[in-house]
Amino acid sequence: MKKLARIYTLVLTFALALLSLVGCAERNRADQNADADFSKKGDVLVVYFTWSGHLRSMAHWIADEVGADYARILRKEEYPIGYNETADVAKKEKDGNIYPEINLSLSDKEMERYKTVFVGFPVWWYDVPMPVMTFLKQANLQGKNVYAFFSHEGSSDGAGSLPTLEKLMQAKGAAFDKKTALSVRGSKVKDSEAVVRDWVKALSK
Numbered sequence: 226m227k228k229l230a231r232i233y234t235l236v237l238t239f240a241l242a243l244l245s246l247v248g249c250a251e252r253n254r255a256d257q258n259a260d261a262d263f264s265k266k267g268d269v270l271v272v273y274f275t276w277s278g279h280l281r282s283m284a285h286w287i288a289d290e291v292g293a294d295y296a297r298i299l300r301k302e303e304y305p306i307g308y309n310e311t312a313d314v315a316k317k318e319k320d321g322n323i324y325p326e327i328n329l330s331l332s333d334k335e336m337e338r339y340k341t342v343f344v345g346f347p348v349w350w351y352d353v354p355m356p357v358m359t360f361l362k363q364a365n366l367q368g369k370n371v372y373a374f375f376s377h378e379g380s381s382d383g384a385g386s387l388p389t390l391e392k393l394m395q396a397k398g399a400a401f402d403k404k405t406a407l408s409v410r411g412s413k414v415k416d417s418e419a420v421v422r423d424w425v426k427a428l429s430k
Contacts, residue, residue, distance in 0.1 A: 252308040253277065259328060261296035262288070268338055269293035272329065273345035274357045276304060276311065279376045279414040280345045283407075286421045287343055287374065294339075300356045301326040318355040327356050333365045341370045342399075344390070347411065348377045351384035358393075366399035372428060374407040374421070381408050 255278030271293050273284035281297065288295040302325065304311045318325060342364075346357045353361075371394055375383055387403035394401035407424045409417045 254304065254306050254308075254311070255281070257299060257303050259297060259299060261294075261329075263294045263296070265292050265294050266338075267292055267294065268340040269343070270336075270339045270341070271295040271343040271345070272298055272357075272360060273343075274298040274347075274354055275345075276347060277411070279411050280347060280374075282414055283374055283376070283409065283417070283421050284343070284345050286418050287345075287425050290422050290425045293341075293343070296329050298356050298360050299328040301328060315349050315354065319350050319352060323355060324359040324362060325356055327359045329360055331364055336365045336369075339369060341372070342366065343372050343374060345374045346386070348375055348380045348384055348386050351380055351386070353386045353389050358389075361390075361393055361397070366394065366397040369399045371399045371401045372405055372407075373401075373403070374409070374424070376409050376411040376414055378411045381410070383408060 254276055260281060265288075269291050271284050271288045272295070273280045275281050275297065284295055284297075287293065304314055317323070344357065344361070346354050371390070373383075373387065373390055375386060377383070380386075383403070383406060387406055391401055391403050405428060407421065409420065
């Protein structure tokens with residue numbers, strides 16, 4: 226019985242971890258099309274990474290609310306179409322501290338005009354997805370205000386993602402307060418437009 230209990234516990238733990246991967250209830254990969262608009266010429270940038278498409282909606286609401294430029298972070302080598310296969314690849318990246326190549330690279334000159342940067346992602350394996358880490362490592366964030374928004378399916382506090390960002394932003398010389406991060410359950414994103422817009426408005430008060 227003890228052996229069966231241990232097996233059950235291991236299976237349950239793995240299942241819960243897998244659910245935390247994409248940060249959403251959906252198991253379908255969204256299109257892998259680039260999504261960017263740098264025409265606003267303001268001082269706010271929204272960057273986001275998404276697998277199921279939820280973060281795209283949130284990013285667009287934020288960009289619309291503040292008149293910001295926005296861009297989607299895409300892994301150059303696409304993640305698998307299958308949910309479980311993507312989970313495996315993402316786990317290997319995290320465990321191996323692998324920074325995959327991405328489509329988005331902004332020079333110091335291009336980043337210069339932005340004073341505020343919003344970063345959006347689903348919580349993957351209790352942390353920030355590695356494609357997002359690639360962008361943040363490369364980007365010049367010195368002196369900028371950085372805000373995080375994320376989706377989850379259980380890790381409502383962001384699990385390890387916010388401490389990860391806090392440590393990285395400190396090293397990059399950016400202002401970041403994990404208490405200001407926006408957390409939305411993945412399955413609730415489609416109904417969260419008012420929540421997202423109100424969050425953005427509150428940041429400026």
